[in-house]
Every structure is written in C-alpha cells, then in structure tokens.
Amino acid sequence: LAINWQKKEKQVEPYSKLAFIYDDVMLHVNYETWAKYIGRIIKKYNPEAKTIIDIACGTGSFLLELSPNYPFVYGMDYSYNMIRNAHEKFYLYGYAIPIWQGNIREFYLKKTVDVVLCLYDSINYLTTLEDVNQFLHCAYENLSNPGLFIFDICTEKNSIKYFNNYFEKNKKQEYHYTRKSSYNIKTRIHKNIFKIQFKNSAVNFLEEHQQKIYYVNEMIDLIANSPFTLIDVLDGFSFKQGSENSLRVHFVLKKE
C-alpha cells in the first residue's frame, strides 16, 4: 500500500520533533574530533578540570565523547525530547550521565563545576544580548575558581555563504524531512524551517528555529563588561585567531 506523506501540518516547538531525527540530521558532525579539540583547550587553560557541564547538550553526543576522560560530566537542555533521547543513548552505551531539563538563562547547580560548555551555536538561540549577558553571569556563578567557560557562535559569513536560501531534503524509510534556511541581514536572524513527516504520524510537523547572529566584536565587548577574563577567540577548530572571516568562532573565558 502506498504511504501518504501529504498530511495536515502542525506547528510545534523547536526540537520537540526534530529531537527524534536529530542524530541523523547531524551525521556530518564529527563530535569525536570536536571533543578532542575542546579537550585540548581545557588542558591548556584548566588542566586540573574534573567536572564539566554541557549546557544545551542536545542528545548528548558531546557528553558521550567527554565522559571517558573526565570523572564528572553533566548535561542540561531546554528540550524534554532531546534529553529523553540523550538518556536512551547513554543507556545504550552503558553510561550513567546525569542530565536534566533547564534553561540557559537561569540555572543553579548544587555544586560548582570546573568547566561550562555551550556548543554548536546553541548560544545563538538566545536572541538578545541581554539574554547572552544573563547566561554569562549564570555560567560565572556556577563555575569554580579557577573555571573555564567555552562557547561557540556561527558567524554572519556562515549564514550568508552557506545558509541564505538553503534547502535540504532527506527521505528515510520511516520519515522524510526538509529544511529551509534563510538569513535576514537587517534583523540578523537566521531562520531554519524544518518540515518533518513521520510515516506513522497522522500529521506532518513544522518547526521554526530562529537564531540570532552576533558579531565577534559585540561578543568581545559583552565579555569585557562581564566578570570573566577573555583568554581566547578561536577560528573554527584551530588555535588561530577567530574573526568575522571565520565560519565558527570559539570563545574561551576564564574565571580567576
């Protein structure tokens, strides 16, 4: 019997349905290499670090890579379904990594940690500088002394070069999805609209993701006015200086 993929559409919260196909959509990302890179940064700037929290950890791929190398790793994410899938993955791989639902802007840990991470342009989901500022303060409060905060952003160059009027589609046996991306140079909002069609679902799902693109210099200014010391601005996955010419920039901040 032919499958009917054309169904009514229902708008849902970001990541509520994408969560179930997220790891497939992210297959191009080499989390192992990324985690090794982050490991080198930690070794350089906080070699004694033992406790790490990955904020906006998604389905926990990073945590799985970090776990063998650090005795205490934790995760937090806003999306219940992302957390649920992370749990399942940890169980499958035999890891017991504590992970819970929470918001970037406001989180309080019972014990401070040595490193706070927020990766894969998760910080771009905060659409105002005030929110980013709130996150900086929150990260600071939850860090031990010395402590390291590492986060990344996608640059405007990345949005313009690769994702303005970008379209992607993928068909699997159990689901189909399309992704439409656009970038508004005036508002600096990068939009991704995912249409997700599950074979066994009565409706198709639409998720609209909005990310704010920040300039490297505006981040540097914000950090200068925060309690942190900015120790590195890195281009992509290198130890070279990051700039507007980079596609991704890692910021390394120290509490000391």
Ligand SMILES: C[S@@+](CC[C@H](N)C(=O)[O-])C[C@H]1O[C@@H](n2cnc3c(N)ncnc32)[C@H](O)[C@@H]1O
């Ligand atoms: C692009 S994904 C990155 C996930 C993960 N870091 C990775 O590398 O695969 C962005 C994540 O940010 C989370 N997120 C967005 N806004 C958030 C918020 N305000 N608080 C916590 N997590 C948030 C989403 O739920 C999603 O899992």
